Amino acid sequence: MAKRVLAVDDSKTMRDMVNFTLKNAGYEVIEAEDGLKALALAKAQSVDVILTDINMPNMDGISLVKELRAQPQYRSTPILILTTEGGDDKKAAGRAAGATGWIVKPFSPDKLIAVINKVCP
Amino acid sequence: MNDVTQNYEETLNTIKRGGSDSHLMQFISFRVGTEDYAVDILAVREIKGWTRTTVLPNQPDYVRGVLNLRGAIVPVFDLKCRFGQGETEATEKHVVIIVSIAERLIGLLVDQVSDILSVQPDSVGPVPEMEPGRAQAFLEGIITVNDSMIVLLSLNSLFDSVILAGTEPAEQNAA
Amino acid sequence: MSNAASTSSDYSQFRQTFFAESAEMLADMESKLERLTAHGLDREELDAVFRCVHSIKAGAGMFNYARLVDFAHGFEALLDRMRDGRMQIDTTVANLIIRAADVLSELVSAAQSERAVPTDVGVAVSEELSHLLSLGLSTSGLESGSDGPETPPLRRVEIRFSPRPGLLRHANEPLLVIRELGGLGEMTTVCDTSRLPGLETIDVEETYFAWTFELTTEASDSTIGEVFEFVADDAEISLTTLETFSSEPDDMAEDEAFGLWLEPSEVPSATVEVSATQLDAGSQPLHPLAPMPTKSASLSSIRVDLFRVDRLVNMVGELVISQAMLRQELSQLTHKTIDGLEALDTLTRDLQDCVMAIRMQPVRSVFARMPRLVREVASKLGKHVRLTMIGEQTELDKTVIEELADPLTHMIRNSVDHGIEMPDTRLAKGKSAEGSITLSAAHVGSNILIHLEDDGAGLNRERLYNKAVEKGVIAEGTKLSDEEIVDLIFAPGFSTAAFVSDVSGRGVGMDVVRRNIMKIGGRIQVSSVEGKGTRFTLIIPLTLAVLDGMLISVGAEKYILPLTSIIESFRPLPSQIRVLAGGGRVAHIRGDYVRLIALNRLFDVDSAIDDPTKGLIVLTETADGTRIGIVVDELIGQQQVVIKSLQQNYTPVLGISGATILGDGNVALILDIEQLGEIKEQNA
Structure with a gap:
C-alpha cells in the first residue's frame, strides 16, 4: 500500500508541486493549508510522513510538530520541515519541537523524493 | 389532463427503456388540423396538456409565449400556425409536446397525440419534390403506416430561424 | 541552489497557480497595508503580510525568478524584524513597506508576463531596505536575513517554582506568573499537588501547589528571573538549562538543501498532568498554559467551481417557487397546515439567503487595487492624494464585483487626474496641499451604494456647457438645469479639453463607465460643487440572480x-x-x-x-x-x-x-x- 504523505503549506503552489512530485513517486498525498487543519487530518487518518511549512496562519509549522509529537500515534512518525535558506533559527526551533529533518526551499523534485524515501523506507 | 400526461409518460418510459425491438425507429405521431405528423421519440422530453402561456410581445404569430417547465422558461410554438393554417384555438384538450433540439427545450402545440410508431428504418421514405414555397423544408421524410402517410418533421429547420439564428422577431412583425 | 535549472523546468506547469495565488496574496497584502499608515498593523496582520512575502519568495525560488527572490528576501527580513519587535513602525518604515509592496507586485507581474524589468526598478527600495536592516545590527545578522547574533541561543530550561505560604497573602497570583513565563517560549507544566491537604483542612489563603516548568526559549536567565521578580521572596525558584539548541549550521547535517537529525532531540511532552484533587479545589491554573492554538477562529474558505454554486442557486430558486406554489394551492387548509407552511416559508427564505451569500464577496478585492492606482497616478502627475476607503467589507455578488473593477478604476484615475488640483493650486485656493479622495461602499436595501468623492476642483458648468455645444452634444441655447449640465459628462463622445490627458487617456469616457454600470443593472449619478469637489454615486444591485x-x-x-x-x-x-x-x-x-x-x-x-x-x-x-x-x-x-x-x-x-x-x-x-x-x- 502506498505510503501516505501529509503536505502542509499555506501556499497552494507549494502543495500542488509537492503533491505532483510525490504522487509520481508512488506516494499518496493529502494536503492541509495550515497547522490546525493538518492536525485534524492527521488525527482523522493515519499518515506515514509529514512535510510541513513553517510560516502558516492559525497554527504554524513548529506548533504543529509539537502537537503531533504529543499524539501517541505520531511520536515516531518522520516529520520534515520546509524552510527557506538561512533559516537556521527555524531549523533549531524545528528540531527542538521534535522534527525529524528539514528541506530547504527551493527544492528539486529529485531531492524531495530522495529525502522522503530516506525517512520513509 | 393529468392522466393523459401520465399515460404518455409511462409509454415513453417503456419505450426509452428499450421495451421494444431496438432495431426499430420510434416516433410520436400527432395531429395538427387534418394531417398527421411525427417526431423522433428520442427528442421528446415530456407531453403535457395545454395550459395558458405567458405571451412574448412582438413575436411571430406562431410563438404562443412561454411556459414554466419545472423552473425552465420554455417557448411554445403553434404548429398549425407555423404551417400557415391559422392560429390554434387552444383548449384543455390540446397538447404540448416538449422536445429538445440543439440543447434547447421548446414546446409544440398540437391538436392531439395519435400514436407511438415503431417502424423499420426502411419504411421512412424521402419527401418528394413539391412546388417552391411549400413548407417542404420542415419535412424530413414520410412514414407509411398501414397505408396512411405520416410526415416526419425536421425540428431543426422548423425553428432554426427563430430560436437558433437569433434574428429580431420584433422587426419581422413590425414590418 | 545548484538544482535551480531542473527545478524551473520540472515545475513550470505550476507557474499559473503561483501567479494566481500571488495575485490573491498581493491584493490581500495591499488591503492590509492600507491600514498601515493610519493604525499600524496588529500581530495577525503583520504575520499575514510576512507570509505573503515569504510565500512569494519561496514560490519564486522554485521557478528561478532570481530578482524576485532577492527583492522578497530583503523585504521579508524587514517584516521579520518587525514581527519580533526588533523594528518599530514609523512613517519612514511604513512608507518603505508600501513602496516595497508595490515593487514586489511589479516584479511579480513582470515575471508573469515574462517581460524584462528595467534594472533600476526596486533598486532604491532595496537599498533603503538594506540600510534600515543594517541599523543597529551587525552585518552577520543581516546576511542571515533573520536572527541577530545578540539573541541568546534557543535552549530548554527547567524551572521549579514552589510558592511559600505568604505568596497569596501578598496579593500575588501564581497564575499570572505562570502565564508570563509561558509567554517567553513554548512551555510544558507539571503540577505537584502532593502537599494538598484534605478538603476540610484547606486554608484558602495558603498555597499548596508547586510547579515544574520545561521552557524552550531564547530568553536569558535574567529575563526569566524578571518574571519572578515580585514572588522571589515568597517562593523557592530554581533554573537549570537542560539543553541548548545551537544554530551552528554544521550542527545540522551534511547537505545544505535538506537534513535529518539522526538522533532526534527528546520530544518535549505537550501533555499536562493535572490531578483530580486540584480540579476539585476549584482552581485550574494549568489550563491556560497547555500549548494550544490560541489564534482567533480563522476565516477558513474553500474554492468552489462557480458553476456548482450557480446550480445550487438555481435549485434553491426552484425550491422557493415550488414552495410558493404549494402555499397557494394549500391556502384553504387548516391552521396547522398553514403554520407548517409558514415554517417552511421561513426556512426556504433563509436557505435562499444562505445560498445567495455563497456568491457574495467583499468589495475589498476591487477596492484593494485602488490605493496603488492612486499612488501611481498621483506620483506621475506630481500630486499629493490621500485615499480613504470605507466599507471594504461590504459584500456583493462575485459577478457584479468583476464588472465593477473597470468602471471604478477609470473613475478613480479621473478623480486623481482631473479632480484633484496640483499642490500649489490647492494651496493658493486655501486648501491643504494634499488632496483627498474617499471611496465608500454600503448596503442600502438590495443595492450597494458606492460613493467616490474628491475635494478637488469640481465641475465647471460653463466649460461643460460650451464644450457640449461645441461637440454637438446639445444645440446652442438649449436650456438645461444645473443637474442636466453636470450630467453632460456622461454624454457619449463628450470630453472637454481638460478631460483628456496622458493619464486618463482618450477614448474611454464617462459614457463608457455609465454603460458598464448599466450593464450590471446599476445607475450612476454625479453632483459637484465648483471649487469644492465632485461626488459620484453608484447604485448597484447586490446580485444579478x-x-x-x-x-x-x-x-x-x-x-x-x-x-x-x-x-x-x-x-x-x-x-x-x-x-x-x-x-x-x-x-x-x-x-x-x-x-x-x-x-x-x-x-x-x-x-x-x-x-x-x-x-x-x-x-x-x-x-x-x-x-x-x-x-x-x-x-x-x-x-x-x-x-x-x-x-x-x-x-x-x-x-x-x-x-x-x-x-x-x-x-x-x-x-x-x-x-x-x-x-x-x-x-x-
Whole structure:
C-alpha cells in the first residue's frame, strides 16, 4: 500500500508541486493549508510522513510538530520541515519541537523524493 | 389532463427503456388540423396538456409565449400556425409536446397525440419534390403506416430561424 | 541552489497557480497595508503580510525568478524584524513597506508576463531596505536575513517554582506568573499537588501547589528571573538549562538543501498532568498554559467551481417557487397546515439567503487595487492624494464585483487626474496641499451604494456647457438645469479639453463607465460643487440572480418592473395628459413633460386600460436619467423574484430582460426599462 504523505503549506503552489512530485513517486498525498487543519487530518487518518511549512496562519509549522509529537500515534512518525535558506533559527526551533529533518526551499523534485524515501523506507 | 400526461409518460418510459425491438425507429405521431405528423421519440422530453402561456410581445404569430417547465422558461410554438393554417384555438384538450433540439427545450402545440410508431428504418421514405414555397423544408421524410402517410418533421429547420439564428422577431412583425 | 535549472523546468506547469495565488496574496497584502499608515498593523496582520512575502519568495525560488527572490528576501527580513519587535513602525518604515509592496507586485507581474524589468526598478527600495536592516545590527545578522547574533541561543530550561505560604497573602497570583513565563517560549507544566491537604483542612489563603516548568526559549536567565521578580521572596525558584539548541549550521547535517537529525532531540511532552484533587479545589491554573492554538477562529474558505454554486442557486430558486406554489394551492387548509407552511416559508427564505451569500464577496478585492492606482497616478502627475476607503467589507455578488473593477478604476484615475488640483493650486485656493479622495461602499436595501468623492476642483458648468455645444452634444441655447449640465459628462463622445490627458487617456469616457454600470443593472449619478469637489454615486444591485420587483398588470398579462428604476406611481388627472401630433402622449408632472409608454400599445395586449387617467402611471428613470411614464392597469405588489433567462431556450426579446416564475407557477416577464423606449407603439 502506498505510503501516505501529509503536505502542509499555506501556499497552494507549494502543495500542488509537492503533491505532483510525490504522487509520481508512488506516494499518496493529502494536503492541509495550515497547522490546525493538518492536525485534524492527521488525527482523522493515519499518515506515514509529514512535510510541513513553517510560516502558516492559525497554527504554524513548529506548533504543529509539537502537537503531533504529543499524539501517541505520531511520536515516531518522520516529520520534515520546509524552510527557506538561512533559516537556521527555524531549523533549531524545528528540531527542538521534535522534527525529524528539514528541506530547504527551493527544492528539486529529485531531492524531495530522495529525502522522503530516506525517512520513509 | 393529468392522466393523459401520465399515460404518455409511462409509454415513453417503456419505450426509452428499450421495451421494444431496438432495431426499430420510434416516433410520436400527432395531429395538427387534418394531417398527421411525427417526431423522433428520442427528442421528446415530456407531453403535457395545454395550459395558458405567458405571451412574448412582438413575436411571430406562431410563438404562443412561454411556459414554466419545472423552473425552465420554455417557448411554445403553434404548429398549425407555423404551417400557415391559422392560429390554434387552444383548449384543455390540446397538447404540448416538449422536445429538445440543439440543447434547447421548446414546446409544440398540437391538436392531439395519435400514436407511438415503431417502424423499420426502411419504411421512412424521402419527401418528394413539391412546388417552391411549400413548407417542404420542415419535412424530413414520410412514414407509411398501414397505408396512411405520416410526415416526419425536421425540428431543426422548423425553428432554426427563430430560436437558433437569433434574428429580431420584433422587426419581422413590425414590418 | 545548484538544482535551480531542473527545478524551473520540472515545475513550470505550476507557474499559473503561483501567479494566481500571488495575485490573491498581493491584493490581500495591499488591503492590509492600507491600514498601515493610519493604525499600524496588529500581530495577525503583520504575520499575514510576512507570509505573503515569504510565500512569494519561496514560490519564486522554485521557478528561478532570481530578482524576485532577492527583492522578497530583503523585504521579508524587514517584516521579520518587525514581527519580533526588533523594528518599530514609523512613517519612514511604513512608507518603505508600501513602496516595497508595490515593487514586489511589479516584479511579480513582470515575471508573469515574462517581460524584462528595467534594472533600476526596486533598486532604491532595496537599498533603503538594506540600510534600515543594517541599523543597529551587525552585518552577520543581516546576511542571515533573520536572527541577530545578540539573541541568546534557543535552549530548554527547567524551572521549579514552589510558592511559600505568604505568596497569596501578598496579593500575588501564581497564575499570572505562570502565564508570563509561558509567554517567553513554548512551555510544558507539571503540577505537584502532593502537599494538598484534605478538603476540610484547606486554608484558602495558603498555597499548596508547586510547579515544574520545561521552557524552550531564547530568553536569558535574567529575563526569566524578571518574571519572578515580585514572588522571589515568597517562593523557592530554581533554573537549570537542560539543553541548548545551537544554530551552528554544521550542527545540522551534511547537505545544505535538506537534513535529518539522526538522533532526534527528546520530544518535549505537550501533555499536562493535572490531578483530580486540584480540579476539585476549584482552581485550574494549568489550563491556560497547555500549548494550544490560541489564534482567533480563522476565516477558513474553500474554492468552489462557480458553476456548482450557480446550480445550487438555481435549485434553491426552484425550491422557493415550488414552495410558493404549494402555499397557494394549500391556502384553504387548516391552521396547522398553514403554520407548517409558514415554517417552511421561513426556512426556504433563509436557505435562499444562505445560498445567495455563497456568491457574495467583499468589495475589498476591487477596492484593494485602488490605493496603488492612486499612488501611481498621483506620483506621475506630481500630486499629493490621500485615499480613504470605507466599507471594504461590504459584500456583493462575485459577478457584479468583476464588472465593477473597470468602471471604478477609470473613475478613480479621473478623480486623481482631473479632480484633484496640483499642490500649489490647492494651496493658493486655501486648501491643504494634499488632496483627498474617499471611496465608500454600503448596503442600502438590495443595492450597494458606492460613493467616490474628491475635494478637488469640481465641475465647471460653463466649460461643460460650451464644450457640449461645441461637440454637438446639445444645440446652442438649449436650456438645461444645473443637474442636466453636470450630467453632460456622461454624454457619449463628450470630453472637454481638460478631460483628456496622458493619464486618463482618450477614448474611454464617462459614457463608457455609465454603460458598464448599466450593464450590471446599476445607475450612476454625479453632483459637484465648483471649487469644492465632485461626488459620484453608484447604485448597484447586490446580485444579478434575484431582483426586487413590482408586479404590475396590463390586461390579462403580468409584468415585473425592477423596483430600483421606479420613482413613483400615481393616477394622473386628465389635465396632465397631452397627446402629441404623432399620437404619442406625454404627462405633465411637476413642471416636466414625461413621455408615456403604454404597455398595451407597445406589446399589443388586449383589453387593457389605455387611458392613464383610469389606470396608473408608473414613473421610472432609466440609467441615463431619462424619465418615462409607464401606463399600466394596476400595481399588484412588490416581490423579490428569481431571474430566469429567456435566452436559454429562446432569443432575446426587445423590452424584456428576463422572466420569472410567480407563486401560481405562471411565468411573468421582467421589463427592461432601458429598451422600452426603443419599441414602437402598435396601436396608438
